[in-house]
Amino acid sequence: MTIRVIQQGLATTVQDLGRPGYYHLGIPLSGAMDRLALRAANLLVGNDEGAAALEAVFMGPTLEFTQDALVAVSGAEMVPKVDGDPRETWTSFAIKAGQSLSFEFLKSGARAYIAVSGGIDVPVVLGSRSTYALGALGGHEGRPLQAGDELPIGASSGEKGEGVRVAEAHRRGPGNPAELRMLPGLYWHRITEGSGYSFFDDTWKVAPEADRIGYRFRGGKKLEFVDREQPFGAGSDPSNIVDGCYPYGSIQVPGGTEPIVLHRDAVSGGGYFMLGTVISADMDLIGQLQPHTPAKFVEVTMEEALAARKDRQGLLDTIRASFG
Amino acid sequence: MKTRYSYGGDEHIFVEVDEEMSLEAFFKSLYMTNSVRDAKMDGVTEICPANASFQIKYNPDVIAPEDMLACLQDIEKQAVNADRSLDTRIIEIPVFYQDPWTHETLMRFRERHQDPNVTDIEYAARINSYDTVEDFIEAHSASPWFVSMVGFVAGLPFMYQMVHRSKQIEVPKYLSPRTDTPKLTVGYGGCFSCIYSVRGAGGYQMFGVTPMPIYDPNQETSYLKDFMAFFRPGDIVKFVPIDRETYDRNVAEVEAGTYEPKIRPVTFSLDEFEKDIDGYNKKLLEVLQ
Numbered sequence: 001m002t003i004r005v006i007q008q009g010l011a012t013t014v015q016d017l018g019r020p021g022y023y024h025l026g027i028p029l030s031g032a033m034d035r036l037a038l039r040a041a042n043l044l045v046g047n048d049e050g051a052a053a054l055e056a057v058f059m060g061p062t063l064e065f066t067q068d069a070l071v072a073v074s075g076a077e078m079v080p081k082v083d084g085d086p087r088e089t090w091t092s093f094a095i096k097a098g099q100s101l102s103f104e105f106l107k108s109g110a111r112a113y114i115a116v117s118g119g120i121d122v123p124v125v126l127g128s129r130s131t132y133a134l135g136a137l138g139g140h141e142g143r144p145l146q147a148g149d150e151l152p153i154g155a156s157s158g159e160k161g162e163g164v165r166v167a168e169a170h171r172r173g174p175g176n177p178a179e180l181r182m183l184p185g186l187y188w189h190r191i192t193e194g195s196g197y198s199f200f201d202d203t204w205k206v207a208p209e210a211d212r213i214g215y216r217f218r219g220g221k222k223l224e225f226v227d228r229e230q231p232f233g234a235g236s237d238p239s240n241i242v243d244g245c246y247p248y249g250s251i252q253v254p255g256g257t258e259p260i261v262l263h264r265d266a267v268s269g270g271g272y273f274m275l276g277t278v279i280s281a282d283m284d285l286i287g288q289l290q291p292h293t294p295a296k297f298v299e300v301t302m303e304e305a306l307a308a309r310k311d312r313q314g315l316l317d318t319i320r321a322s323f324g
Numbered sequence: 325m326k327t328r329y330s331y332g333g334d335e336h337i338f339v340e341v342d343e344e345m346s347l348e349a350f351f352k353s354l355y356m357t358n359s360v361r362d363a364k365m366d367g368v369t370e371i372c373p374a375n376a377s378f379q380i381k382y383n384p385d386v387i388a389p390e391d392m393l394a395c396l397q398d399i400e401k402q403a404v405n406a407d408r409s410l411d412t413r414i415i416e417i418p419v420f421y422q423d424p425w426t427h428e429t430l431m432r433f434r435e436r437h438q439d440p441n442v443t444d445i446e447y448a449a450r451i452n453s454y455d456t457v458e459d460f461i462e463a464h465s466a467s468p469w470f471v472s473m474v475g476f477v478a479g480l481p482f483m484y485q486m487v488h489r490s491k492q493i494e495v496p497k498y499l500s501p502r503t504d505t506p507k508l509t510v511g512y513g514g515c516f517s518c519i520y521s522v523r524g525a526g527g528y529q530m531f532g533v534t535p536m537p538i539y540d541p542n543q544e545t546s547y548l549k550d551f552m553a554f555f556r557p558g559d560i561v562k563f564v565p566i567d568r569e570t571y572d573r574n575v576a577e578v579e580a581g582t583y584e585p586k587i588r589p590v591t592f593s594l595d596e597f598e599k600d601i602d603g604y605n606k607k608l609l610e611v612l613q
Contacts, residue, residue: 134524244375247335
């Protein structure tokens with residue numbers, strides 16, 4: 001069975017939990033930017049948590065089903081409609097062969113996850129079905145969906161029915177301003193003490209240049225660098241380093257002006273200093289930030305980062321348990 | 325060299341072997357990352373060597389951050405005895421310098437360049453004190469290059485010039501990155517040459533293009549059937565200047581599936597190399613004759 005793409009939305013891609021193991025060759029993890037939302041959507045339709053689903057950014061696609069299926073939409077608040085009739089988000093609903101799935105305008109968040117019972121059955125490439133568009137790898141022909149595409153669907157487990165939902169208390173989105181917890185480090189010592197304070201004090205705004213590779217922020221004060229003679233091979237700008245690896249979530253600030261937080265399709269390395277790394281527990285939240293959203297960076301310790309990680313896993317366990 | 329350790333959030337450890345680039349720092353980084361790989365530690369998911377640093381990604385639920393750190397520090401203690409030689413391969417990469425495609429692209433981004441009135445290669449030749457672009461191309465293509473990192477985007481090699489530091493080419497990156505770079509552009513930034521594996525954004529100066537694909541996610545290219553990315557850290561590269569006619573012929577051969585890159589196995593010894601750089605390079609390049 002297949003899904004026919006009638007309208008592609010803005011940038012709709014096939015994503016699962018990603019493709020670890022190839023970052024040393026510049027091939028990033030990819031996968032859902034909001035991993036918890038992907039897992040929840042899959043659980044709602046009886047899939048493995050890591051099954052491939054569709055990630056729709058800002059605007060939903062229109063899809064036509066050629067066979068009956070169970071569907072759930074999680075993540076961003078983008079109300080799904082079956083032949084024009086609205087359905088609840090974070091709740092499984094049935095769709096019949098010949099019916100179409102479309103979406104209302106985005107109300108909050110940035111990325112909706114559309115899980116279909118059986119999962120999107122595109123070929124597995126290097127262990128994953130995720131799309132890495134920059135490398136034309138994985139997903140459907142290595143690119144975002146286009147009108148006219150046909151997506152194969154796997155066999156449904158048949159374990160879940162209509163009306164299974166994630167309780168509202170368990171749906172997490174970013175606050176306003178969004179608070180992104182980060183562990184200072186890497187090349188933090190390159191900026192002055194004063195810039196260290198202003199970086200956390202300032203309220204930044206998500207810039208329009210925000211995608212799966214990274215999120216850019218602007219509006220805070222320019223960072224001042226500690227004077228030094230640039231090391232051999234680093235390049236002449238004080239924000240340059242000898243090209244090294246970039247952690248996922250690392251915050252680079254080219255020229256000291258606009259921080260960029262690398263995300264799931266990260267460039268794996270380069271020559272800009274980084275002042276720290278957003279903790280794993282808050283990476284999902286970044287994927288739900290719209291351009292112009294105010295955001296603050298909040299300093300945490302490793303202990304706090306690990307506690308936040310545990311919290312996040314606790315939330316996932318609670319969601320799993322609620323389905324029995 | 326002073327090794328510096330830093331946590332990259334709760335899932336990475338970043339290790340700067342040295343602030344500045346050298347093959348010595350690269351070999352220590354390679355030794356340490358190989359040791360981590362050989363140890364087959366539970367919880368380690370990515371092992372990424374870079375030019376003079378490296379990064380480990382791990383699951384802190386499986387191995388605690390402080391244990392991961394302690395383990396790397398133990399490995400560093402053994403690195404003093406590290407074997408500074410490497411069984412690797414030397415590869416000939418044809419380059420069409422001053423090609424029309426990078427020229428068209430660089431003209432579109434002149435306002436982001438240090439010197440908008442000249443081309444990237446003219447600028448690089450001048451600031452590195454070469455009288456002519458031809459002399460500069462000779463310098464860029466005569467020495468071998470060491471692949472000291474693969475990354476940024478899929479399969480992109482960073483290459484370090486194997487000459488005495490006083491002779492190394494150095495150029496700044498664009499003042500502000502371009503939003504476009506032709507696929508297979510041979511670029512330069514800092515002390516590194518690179519080959520852009522895919523079309524996209526970039527900040528390196530652009531010198532030419534190679535007809536030889538180095539990344540093919542569909543694995544249709546004859547020499548990329550085993551794996552989609554061509555380069556590995558430790559590869560040695562020799563650039564060979566080609567003209568338009570040869571470029572077009574090579575492209576046609578790639579498309580016909582008959583192009584075979586010239587690759588020879590070599591052993592590289594950093595200690596021997598450092599004793600007599602010119603003599604060592606000469607011997608190294610002989611295998612390509």
